[in-house]
Amino acid sequence: MIAHQLTVPEALAGTVAVLLMLVQLALFRSVVISELIRLYAVQSFLVAAIGFGVGVTEGSWDLIALALLTILFKVVALPIYMQSLVRTISTRVELPARINITLSLLVAAALIGFAILTAMQLPLHHGAFLPQADLATTLAIVFVGFLLAILRPNALAQVIAFLTIENGLFFGTVTLAPGLPFVIGVLLLIDVLVAVVVFAVLVRILVGQEASASTTFFERLRG
Amino acid sequence: MNGLAVAIAAVPAALAVAVLFVPSRVGRIATAIGGLVTAACIAALALQTADGAPGAPDALSALFLLPVAIVYGTVGLYTTWYVRVESIGSGGDEIYRREFLALTNAFAAAEAIVPLVTNMAGVWVALEVTTILAALLVRLHGTAAALEAAWKYILIASCGLAIGLVGVIVLYASGTGVLGQHYEPVWSAYMAVASRLNPDGVRLAFVLALVGFGTKMGLAPMHTWLPDAHGAGPTPTSAMLSGVLLSDALYVIVRFASIANAATGTTMTHRLFFVVGLLSLFVGAFFLLRQRDIKRMLAYSSIEHMGIVACGLAFGARIAVTGAFLHAINHAATKSLAFLSAGRLSHRFNTREIAGIRGAVAALPISGTMFALAGLALAGMPPFGTFRSELMILAGGFGGREWWIAIVALLLLAIAFAGIVRWVTSVCGGEPPAEVRRGERDPGAIAAMLLGFAVVLGLGLFVPPPLGRLLEGAFRILEGRS
Numbered sequence: 001m002i003a004h005q006l007t008v009p010e011a012l013a014g015t016v017a018v019l020l021m022l023v024q025l026a027l028f029r030s031v032v033i034s035e036l037i038r039l040y041a042v043q044s045f046l047v048a049a050i051g052f053g054v055g056v057t058e059g060s061w062d063l064i065a066l067a068l069l070t071i072l073f074k075v076v077a078l079p080i081y082m083q084s085l086v087r088t089i090s091t092r093v094e095l096p097a098r099i100n101i102t103l104s105l106l107v108a109a110a111l112i113g114f115a116i117l118t119a120m121q122l123p124l125h126h127g128a129f130l131p132q133a134d135l136a137t138t139l140a141i142v143f144v145g146f147l148l149a150i151l152r153p154n155a156l157a158q159v160i161a162f163l164t165i166e167n168g169l170f171f172g173t174v175t176l177a178p179g180l181p182f183v184i185g186v187l188l189l190i191d192v193l194v195a196v197v198v199f200a201v202l203v204r205i206l207v208g209q210e211a212s213a214s215t216t217f218f219e220r221l222r223g
Numbered sequence: 224m225n226g227l228a229v230a231i232a233a234v235p236a237a238l239a240v241a242v243l244f245v246p247s248r249v250g251r252i253a254t255a256i257g258g259l260v261t262a263a264c265i266a267a268l269a270l271q272t273a274d275g276a277p278g279a280p281d282a283l284s285a286l287f288l289l290p291v292a293i294v295y296g297t298v299g300l301y302t303t304w305y306v307r308v309e310s311i312g313s314g315g316d317e318i319y320r321r322e323f324l325a326l327t328n329a330f331a332a333a334e335a336i337v338p339l340v341t342n343m344a345g346v347w348v349a350l351e352v353t354t355i356l357a358a359l360l361v362r363l364h365g366t367a368a369a370l371e372a373a374w375k376y377i378l379i380a381s382c383g384l385a386i387g388l389v390g391v392i393v394l395y396a397s398g399t400g401v402l403g404q405h406y407e408p409v410w411s412a413y414m415a416v417a418s419r420l421n422p423d424g425v426r427l428a429f430v431l432a433l434v435g436f437g438t439k440m441g442l443a444p445m446h447t448w449l450p451d452a453h454g455a456g457p458t459p460t461s462a463m464l465s466g467v468l469l470s471d472a473l474y475v476i477v478r479f480a481s482i483a484n485a486a487t488g489t490t491m492t493h494r495l496f497f498v499v500g501l502l503s504l505f506v507g508a509f510f511l512l513r514q515r516d517i518k519r520m521l522a523y524s525s526i527e528h529m530g531i532v533a534c535g536l537a538f539g540a541r542i543a544v545t546g547a548f549l550h551a552i553n554h555a556a557t558k559s560l561a562f563l564s565a566g567r568l569s570h571r572f573n574t575r576e577i578a579g580i581r582g583a584v585a586a587l588p589i590s591g592t593m594f595a596l597a598g599l600a601l602a603g604m605p606p607f608g609t610f611r612s613e614l615m616i617l618a619g620g621f622g623g624r625e626w627w628i629a630i631v632a633l634l635l636l637a638i639a640f641a642g643i644v645r646w647v648t649s650v651c652g653g654e655p656p657a658e659v660r661r662g663e664r665d666p667g668a669i670a671a672m673l674l675g676f677a678v679v680l681g682l683g684l685f686v687p688p689p690l691g692r693l694l695e696g697a698f699r700i701l702e703g704r705s
Contacts, residue, residue, distance in 0.1 A: 179405035
């Protein structure tokens with residue numbers, strides 16, 4: 001790799017990208033749903049910060065607006081709403097995991113390595129904002145999000161996993177393809193709303209049936 | 224922008240809003256007329272494209288609008304009957320009916336927009352909107368099974384589209400070296416500079432698109448949502464999901480494949496189409512044999528047919544690829560006819576269990592016969608359109624180097640044939656139970672099925688020359704030549 005003098009914005013962006021990954025990994029160690037929601041809010045804030053940074057450097061007002069909308073929805077409004085929903089579940093829901101935390105973290109680390117290797121194989125003309133790590137971080141967040149959904153056989157945890165995948169997509173859109181239309185960003189926000197509606201419906205079912213949100217509840221249709 | 228193209232999206236979109244405010248007995252008539260008007264507009268636009276009129280969409284877009292015309296046109300007529308008899312039984316019937324009509328029209332609008340929009344980002348947005356609308360339609364019955372199917376569908380399809388969006392982003396990034404940091408990602412722009420795009424980026428984008436949009440297309444192993452959603456949703460929704468949405472997703476994959484072919488040659492796309500095609504054929508054929516639910520049986524048949532289409536694209540020969548495109552249209556017509564007639568049967572017999580439906584032809588002379596004929600067409604019997612297109616695909620396969628894959632495909636088709644014929648004969652033959660009423664007179668539903676059948680049979684008897692030109696044009700686009 002060519003030696004490259006880091007500028008201050010680049011260093012900041014790199015730091016935020018690392019923090020994003022750390023949050024994504026921290027999701028594995030939580031066994032309580034409200035903790036997952038808090039981590040999601042933190043991750044959304046980091047993603048919004050990146051969007052804001054790109055918007056300011058590129059002078060594009062739509063990205064700045066999108067970042068502000070992201071903070072409003074994904075950092076403040078929706079997490080508060082989801083927390084209030086979760087509180088209506090009478091019993092404390094312990095999230096099950098298919099394998100233990102250490103092993104999950106090892107698999108996740110392997111996936112991140114795979115994402116970095118894949119990104120390095122592609123001599124793409126990278127985005128100007130985070131040229132060393134934009135594609136790698138996007139792929140890593142998406143991969144680890146899928147891993148989280150696979151390893152947690154719980155409907156609520158899977159919705160959170162989907163939301164973090166969506167954060168990865170938002171990150172990829174603003175860093176790799178800031179010229180992609182504004183409408184994609186807006187639609188990603190709509191996606192989040194839909195996911196939260198799904199979340200709300202699930203919680204209502206749980207409250208009604210005192211069930212455990214295990215996905216076995218959703219395994220009657222098969223074959 | 225072309226006026227017809229605007230009308231094709233605007234008519235169903237306007238209806239989607241309007242039907243909320245009028246009684247459902249008016250709304251269902253409006254939907255039927257809207258469906259026919261949209262179908263006529265699509266036919267006129269396709270003729271413009273075939274004649275090379277300026278301002279018309281390219282051949283691939285025009286071709287993939289045809290399933291919308293066939294399915295929305297017939298489903299619109301069918302809803303005049305469906306909305307009248309369908310009841311959720313809790314006093315909320317009128318609300319249910321308006322909601323159903325509004326969502327159905329909105330769904331049709333979103334499905335028509337996918338092939339119309341030339342901007343890659345716009346296409347992704349339209350597909351995402353179809354996911355949300357389809358999930359709302361699937362959960363409309365409010366039963367536990369409907370809720371489960373809607374939940375699975377929205378999560379699996381959204382994850383698929385998330386992967387597809389990574390493909391979109393990677394393709395966009397591959398273009399920035401040539402087209403600049405900020406550009407409009409239209410399909411033709413990529414085709415024009417394909418040879419200078421970053422080849423690895425284009426390859427990765429195609430793989431991501433195949434997995435991501437392949438989820439929406441119901442390709443194995445990403446197909447798991449499909450039987451649930453098709454089985455649990457309202458019948459017209461099943462027809463639109465299977466007939467149009469699968470071909471919409473196929474359209475997007477073909478666009479990515481055409482860019483990959485132009486940039487890097489056809490070897491990789493052919494190989495990957497083989498893998499998913501054979502796997503889908505395998506899953507579809509074997510699961511067909513063990514179905515007990517009539518709509519789930521049809522859903523597995525959709526997976527099988529998407530597998531055939533993917534194999535046709537993989538063979539790469541001109542006759543096989545045009546056959547694959549023709550098969551997508553034939554499948555749309557045949558499968559929607561099968562769903563519409565199956566919906567009539569399950570309503571009359573009050574069950575979706577295949578074992579509970581006997582003597583369908585005696586009880587419902589027209590719907591039963593239509594179901595039997597649609598079943599034979601799905602099995603690939605002459606003289607129907609599916610026979611012609613499957614023959615084209617296999618002829619292309621046997622004529623090329625991959626003849627052994629054509630043999631495997633033929634064997635799997637034979638298994639699927641056995642499965643479908645077995646269920647169709649058990650449903651249609653014999654005498655119905657004594658308590659089941661005989662005879663039928665619902666002009667809307669009967670007209671819808673006869674119209675659908677005319678397409679199923681007509682495309683088997685001959686391919687109209689303008690359609691031939693569209694198929695040829697679409698083949699050239701996939702090859703990366705224009």
